[in-house]
Amino acid sequence: MNIEKPFRNALFSALIACGIVNTQPACAVTQTVRVGIMSGEDEDVWRTVAANAAKEGITVKVTTFSDYTQPNEALAQHDLDANSFQHKPYLDAQIAARHYAIVPVGFTYVQPIGLYSRKVKSVAALRENAAIGVPNDPSNEGRALLLLQANGVIKLRDGVGMLPTARDISSNPKHVQIKELDAGIVGRAIGDLDAAVVNTDWAIKAGIEIPQERIAQEDVTGNPYRNFIAVNAKDAQAPWVKTLVQSYQQANVASAILKVYHGVTLPAWDGAPQH
Known part of the structure; x- marks a missing residue:
């Protein structure tokens, strides 16, 4: 069989990455996940998340927005794989108005208004x-x-x-x-x-x-306005979603939230440190 050179080179590279050729130990598959966030302090928080995710084989590519209506539209149009900027009442209103099939998959922080x-x-x-x-x-x-x-x-x-x-x-x-x-x-x-x-x-x-x-x-206890990572409903059970959420819900991310928001924004997942 005559294998085209570009395909042969790609196959050889994949075999090297998986340890089938040469002496590489294990197959390291890297997946890129596109995440939409609001511009500003969240960019610093997501640098820490991205570093955590990279250790688990996920490259987080962040896109920033300045308009609250854009991240859900971009997610629904599959220009993003996930977004992280909203709470449930906001998403519910967006779904009612635009019929998005978007679901929350993991809490991030709460910002008492x-x-x-x-x-x-x-x-x-x-x-x-x-x-x-x-x-x-x-x-x-x-x-x-x-x-x-x-x-x-x-x-x-x-x-x-x-x-x-x-x-x-x-x-x-x-x-x-x-x-x-x-x-x-x-x-x-x-x-x-x-x-x-x-x-x-x-x-x-x-x-x-x-x-x-x-x-x-507003009160923090029992606050219904906790923000979260959201994805398209069809992706909710994808393995990368669990990895992305776990990469966010870490102590070093909690520290980044408290630092960049000067203690006025609080980590909101169960068991998150508050200081």
């Missing part, structure tokens, strides 16, 4: 008709309104679940004005507002002083 102000030092000090900024995407707006309710600023109608909107406010004693802004903008607008509910990652990017300017924060 906070209410910040440069004009008052407490929730009680908020003035009548105060302007309060909230993120305008469904899951994070719901999260913001639930935080305002938990701190007595507003009351929501019964049965609103995890995705209330401003239309669900049933009581507003101080007549606060809810300003719906893009999640990436609300933190930067804090100087023009009386207060703003801002996701932790965007608060850091906006230069908000955490915890000095925080006047309220």
Whole structure:
């Protein structure tokens, strides 16, 4: 049989890698996994994850995004193999709107959302008709309104679940004005507002002083907003998924999270160190 030279060379290289030719010990198969994350501090965290994964035969190729809507679309279109940026209420809203077949496969961290102000030092000090900024995407707006309710600023109608909107406010004693802004903008607008509910990652990017300017924060215990690694449903049982999750859920990754996020973002998998 006449084997073409390129194929013969590739076959010879594979045999060397598997120890069938020459003296190499074992077959080392390297798989590339494309992961989408948000730009910023997460890039430092994923350098540690990638180093862990490399020891297990996986090359992690990270793609960064600045828009929350893009990583799920890229995953659904198979431009990514996994992403790591979202919590379950956000994914549920995306699935309802876009019918994605995307599933969570392993927790990463939790970023307790906070209410910040440069004009008052407490929730009680908020003035009548105060302007309060909230993120305008469904899951994070719901999260913001639930935080305002938990701190007595507003009351929501019964049965609103995890995705209330401003239309669900049933009581507003101080007549606060809810300003719906893009999640990436609300933190930067804090100087023009009386207060703003801002996701932790965007608060850091906006230069908000955490915890000095925080006047309220959601509870960490039982928090439903833990972030996770997500994949297409058809890949959920693939061997590389388990390896990727295990590469993330390591003590050195927990240390990286606490370091790069200055202790305001916490590892969220079971048994993860918190300091």
